Each structure stands twice: as structure tokens, then as C-alpha cells.
Amino acid sequence: MSEIDPPRRSRLIVLAGPTAVGKGTVAAEVRRHHPEVWISVSVTTRKPRPGEENGVHYWFVSDEEFDALAERGDLLESAVVHGVNRYGTPRGPVDLAPASGHPAMLEIDLQGARQVRETMPEALFVFLKPPSREELERRLVGRGTETASERARRLETARVELAAESEFDVTVVNHEVHAAAEELVALMMVDAPDLS
Template sequence: MAEQSRLVVLAGPTAVGKGTVAAAIRDEHPDVWYSVSATTRPPRPGEVDGVHYHFVSDEEFDRMVAEGELLEWATVHRVARYGTPRKPVEAALAAGRPALLEIDLQGARQVRETLNRDGGPEALFVFLAPPSWEELVRRLVGRGTESEEERERRLETARVELAAEAEFDVTIVNREVHDAAAQLVALMTAPSTDSEA
């Protein structure tokens, strides 16, 4: 019962494949509740509002922050804001479902701070790492969704994000999506006692 309502926070550098791993979990493990973040950035091709993100205006995001509706929020890549709506996370955990937050490094830090301050649910913080820096660069360039300027900004951000690995409870190296997803699900459904890793 209570040990099934585990909150797992997945973070890692830009382009490491967090979204792809989370999507594999969503497709293959419908028992895992997956948080859908709110964002002020426009949708990328193929993204669906309410499935990939809740796409909101700057004004709506301001309202959500002011009314305490976000578990965490941050400005990412100095451009768009992202945040995790609080109520759906709390409802999933109360229903006894393992819950996954796939967020950026700033957001993971805020969740840890919020849970420590508010005495929230136990959470396991998982860092998704690339097999190598070269592979991370290849993935970012290969997806072709950013301009050259945006790519450079994201690579600069990724260098900083990689240095934060030690802040996490567990590291999973994303060599292959389904393997990384299986490792993450195993952590999510394991009894939440004693040490992790």
C-alpha cells in the first residue's frame, strides 16, 4: 500500500532522453502515474497539449505560481518556464500509485526543498546520464528541433547539469531507452526502505 505510492523524480542534462524514457514507461507501464508539466514554451511538432505538456500563457503561469498550484517551477534555458502542478501528484500518491516526475535540474532541487520543508512524501531522486559527452552532443544535434544558438545555450546548460549528478540518490546511464526505463520502473516499484542504489 504505502510503499507503492513512491514518488520518483527523474532529472538529467538536456537531450539525455528523459522524455523518451518517460514515454516508454508511460506506454509499457500504465500503472505508473506520470506527471504532465505546465510550460510557457510553444509546442514542438507532434506534441499534444495535456499529454506531453500543459501549454499555458505567461499570465496563466503567473496565476498558478501566485496561488501555490505548482510543486516546483523554473525558468529553463533562460527562455521558457516549466512547472509541476501539485494537486495531481498528491492525488496519485494518495491513490497508492507509483508516481514519476520528469523534470529539469532546477525543478528537482525545488522538489527536494519543498518536500524537506513541507514534510511531503518520500521521494527517490534519479539522475539520467548520457553514456558520454559526445553522445549527448550527437543526440542534441540529431533531433534538429533547435536553432544553432539554442543548441549552444543547451550545451552550456548541459555542462552545468552534468556536474550535479552527485546530488541524486541513484544514477541510470541511458545507453538504450527500454533498458533505462526498466531500471527506473524497478526502482519505482521496489520497497522504499533502507538504502537505495
């Protein structure tokens, strides 16, 4: 790059989709094979699942800590998911990421994606879709991390979330995790519009 070339801006990808579609798994695959991609780490009030690390998978916070972040305006978006736990995206790192020139991605729920669209319409909104409704149900039941009542609540949420596909710019079908991750990374390599 010559001295007169402006720094490259990469487009922010906002990845959302129904519960149990594999958003976290696809994001982990991107992280594993493409360390140059910056991926936002959300805050949540839910308890960690086995194997989840604070600051890697999520920032696990108390309800009081979440309230303080929201009151200070430190969250780009926040939502109550499945009627129980709160999730949010820290604003500061997201504001800095696209200008750094590194590919960047938010992996969030549908409610959060809608909020981000209001403040960052220049982002590319990607809907991660299961190969079929039956496969989504199989994945949710198969992971075995929720009680029967939690699974039922998540399945109902997923049915509603699947109907939101038309709100997104692009759909990626999660037939296979590595292929879905590579498709996302390819989308990140398109230069973002310069809105300055």
C-alpha cells in the same frame, strides 16, 4: 491484501538530468509499457514541438496563465529553463499520487528537482545520465528542433547540469531507452517509507 493491511504507498521517483539526455523519451517509454505508472504532466510556456500534444506531453500555457498558477501556489516547483521558457509541476496531482498506491514519477529539470527535494525529501531522486558527453551533444544536435543559438545555449546548460549528478540518490545511464525505462520502473516498485 487483508482488511487490516495498510494501503501500499509507492515511492515517488523524481527523474532529472541534462538537456537532451532523453528524459521525455524514457518517460514516454514508461508510459507506453507501464500504464499503471502515473507520470506528472508539466506546464510550460514554450511552444509545442511537432507531434507534442497538450495535456499529454506538457500543458502549454501562456505567460499569464503560468503567472496565475504560481500566484495561487498551484505549482510544486517552477523554473526558467535555458534562460527562456518557464516550466512547472502542478502540485495537486503530485500530492495525491503516492497515496494512491500507484507508482509515480516526475520528469523535470535540475532546478525543479532541487525545489522538490526541499518539500518532498522522501522521494527517490534519479539522475538520467548520457553514455558520454559526446553522445549527449550528438543527441541534441541530431533532434533538429532548435536553432543553432538554442543548441549552443542548451549544450552549455547540459555541461553545467552534468556536474549535478552527485546530488541524486541513484544514477541511471541512458544507453538504450527501453532498458533505462525498465530500470526506473524497478526502482518504483520499492515501497516508500511511511512518513505518516
